[in-house]
Amino acid sequence: MSGAAPLVFRLEGVTKDYGPIRALDGIDMTVRPGEKICLIGPSGSGKSTLLRCLNYLEEPTGGRIWLNGEPVGHTIDSVGRRRAPSEASINRLRMSVGMVFQSFNLWGHMTALQNIMEAPLRVRRLPRAHARDLALGLLRRIGLEDKQHAYPSELSGGQQQRVAIARALAMEPQVMLFDEPTSSLDPELVSEVLDVMRTLAQEGMTMLIVTHEMGFAEEVADRVIFMDRGRIVETAEPHRFFRRPESPRAAQFLARVVGRGRARSGSEQHDLRATTGGEETETGRLATSKTERET
Amino acid sequence: MTFDSSVVSYGLPLLLGGLVNTVLFSLSAIAIALMLAPVVAVGRLSTRPSLRWMATCYVEAIRNTPFLVQAFLFFYGLAALGIRVDAGVAGIVTLSIFGTATFSESFRGAIRSVPLGQLESARAVGMSYRLALQRIVFPQMWGYLIPSLANQATGIIKECSVLSVITVPEVAMAAQFVIGETFAPAETYAMAAVLYWALTSTVTGLMSLANLWLTKRRRQNLAASLGSPLELDYTEA
Numbered sequence: 001m002s003g004a005a006p007l008v009f010r011l012e013g014v015t016k017d018y019g020p021i022r023a024l025d026g027i028d029m030t031v032r033p034g035e036k037i038c039l040i041g042p043s044g045s046g047k048s049t050l051l052r053c054l055n056y057l058e059e060p061t062g063g064r065i066w067l068n069g070e071p072v073g074h075t076i077d078s079v080g081r082r083r084a085p086s087e088a089s090i091n092r093l094r095m096s097v098g099m100v101f102q103s104f105n106l107w108g109h110m111t112a113l114q115n116i117m118e119a120p121l122r123v124r125r126l127p128r129a130h131a132r133d134l135a136l137g138l139l140r141r142i143g144l145e146d147k148q149h150a151y152p153s154e155l156s157g158g159q160q161q162r163v164a165i166a167r168a169l170a171m172e173p174q175v176m177l178f179d180e181p182t183s184s185l186d187p188e189l190v191s192e193v194l195d196v197m198r199t200l201a202q203e204g205m206t207m208l209i210v211t212h213e214m215g216f217a218e219e220v221a222d223r224v225i226f227m228d229r230g231r232i233v234e235t236a237e238p239h240r241f242f243r244r245p246e247s248p249r250a251a252q253f254l255a256r257v258v259g260r261g262r263a264r265s266g267s268e269q270h271d272l273r274a275t276t277g278g279e280e281t282e283t284g285r286l287a288t289s290k291t292e293r294e295t
Numbered sequence: 296m297t298f299d300s301s302v303v304s305y306g307l308p309l310l311l312g313g314l315v316n317t318v319l320f321s322l323s324a325i326a327i328a329l330m331l332a333p334v335v336a337v338g339r340l341s342t343r344p345s346l347r348w349m350a351t352c353y354v355e356a357i358r359n360t361p362f363l364v365q366a367f368l369f370f371y372g373l374a375a376l377g378i379r380v381d382a383g384v385a386g387i388v389t390l391s392i393f394g395t396a397t398f399s400e401s402f403r404g405a406i407r408s409v410p411l412g413q414l415e416s417a418r419a420v421g422m423s424y425r426l427a428l429q430r431i432v433f434p435q436m437w438g439y440l441i442p443s444l445a446n447q448a449t450g451i452i453k454e455c456s457v458l459s460v461i462t463v464p465e466v467a468m469a470a471q472f473v474i475g476e477t478f479a480p481a482e483t484y485a486m487a488a489v490l491y492w493a494l495t496s497t498v499t500g501l502m503s504l505a506n507l508w509l510t511k512r513r514r515q516n517l518a519a520s521l522g523s524p525l526e527l528d529y530t531e532a
Binding site for chain 1: 410412413415416417418419420421422423424426430431434435
């Protein structure tokens with residue numbers, strides 16, 4: 001913990017259990033102001049769970065989290081017991097942490113403009129005119145000013161996700177979490193969302209991105225974190241990570257995902273399937289469905 | 296069988312008098328249930344075990360016993376404890392207790408019909424659970440809620456007839472009185488049936504109008520319904 005500006009996030013031994021399944025297994029990490037971090041790894045490796053623990057959409061089972069040097073979430077009292085945080089303290093945490101979901105989750109009964117204005121109005125309690133100006137400014141930034149009165153069902157997936165980004169930005173958060181923001185988009189709509197994220201990155205926003213867009217990760221990230229089975233396996237500078245990953249697991253994963261064409265040479269593929277298939281993806285699926293049930 | 300029209304001219308005013316009470320009792324119970332049922336429904340969806348347990352016990356106890364028995368138990372049970380309650384008050388209270396339980400199930404289903412992601416994204420911008428329900432979940436559940444409520448509301452109106460057993464002078468009791476005077480049960484019950492039918496269809500009609508009005512301009516966000524909401528537990532996220 002050196003340097004002038006405090007760390008945006010510091011995590012110490014964060015764990016998350018769903019019954020017998022350990023989705024996060026002792027996560028230590030730090031996020032510096034302005035840093036862009038891409039979290040990658042096979043499905044079920046805990047990337048999304050980690051992101052969701054950062055804004056307490058999931059309650060970590062163990063470990064500690066600091067935001068700007070202040071402890072958030074569960075605290076340890078003088079007798080060493082873990083104490084659950086109050087709803088108010090979690091709401092405060094969430095006000096400084098924006099989140100973008102894989103399935104957009106725009107509110108279906110509100111127009112694009114209303115979606116963006118809602119939190120500034122009701123949570124930040126800004127005057128209506130102020131919230132409106134803020135929302136219109138954001139719509140302009142994402143290039144959807146002409147869609148302000150459109151309902152989510154009238155927008156394309158890419159447009160919905162851009163509005164969802166604007167909605168999160170309207171809280172003027174310190175850090176943005178992106179949970180596979182382009183994974184449910186048609187391929188031709190991916191770039192418009194990545195463009196907005198790229199601009200945001202250039203403006204200096206602190207960003208944590210769970211993504212399968214390896215090209216984007218390499219281009220934007222300051223650091224890549226590779227996760228597997230609930231652990232951080234490798235943290236690396238992206239160019240080095242994508243060329244010479246240190247851990248065998250990361251190498252296998254990259255061979256499968258990035259070098260899909262190149263790596264597909266007979267026997268090697270069989271090896272990969274043997275090491276990464278079956279049991280593990282099963283665990284992943286279990287963990288995901290469990291997540292949905294418990295939230 | 297010949298239809299005796301003199302029964303109509305004698306009995307109808309009396310039955311209409313009973314109908315006023317039926318309307319009064321069932322609409323009061325519906326109004327009270329509308330206010331309390333959301334609270335019970337949210338209780339059943341709570342992550343707090345004590346709240347969830349209390350709400351579940353209440354709803355299951357009411358749903359799994361006949362209303363007739365509940366009315367008897369309340370009226371004569373209190374009398375046995377030495378508490379004298381006016382039949383009318385007892386009628387409204389028991390019918391409200393019954394209505395709240397059945398309505399709460401409609402509310403619970405309606406809340407769960409809104410995809411979980413809607414609540415999550417509301418919580419993610421810092422809304423409290425309560426605010427997220429008010430602003431995001433409740434406004435999107437009408438399309439699901441109203442038809443279900445209309446169904447349960449007719450149930451309340453029909454169960455209102457049971458209140459005759461604790462001497463509430465509604466349609467069914469008026470019918471018994473008319474039969475005692477005219478010895479014409481067929482004509483009398485036919486009239487009573489028509490009156491009940493008119494009342495229930497008026498209420499369901501009003502509710503579908505309410506539904507049209509409430510869902511006007513509300514669009515379903517297809518993309519937001521990714522995944523089946525019915526498989527998700529809709530508790531405090």
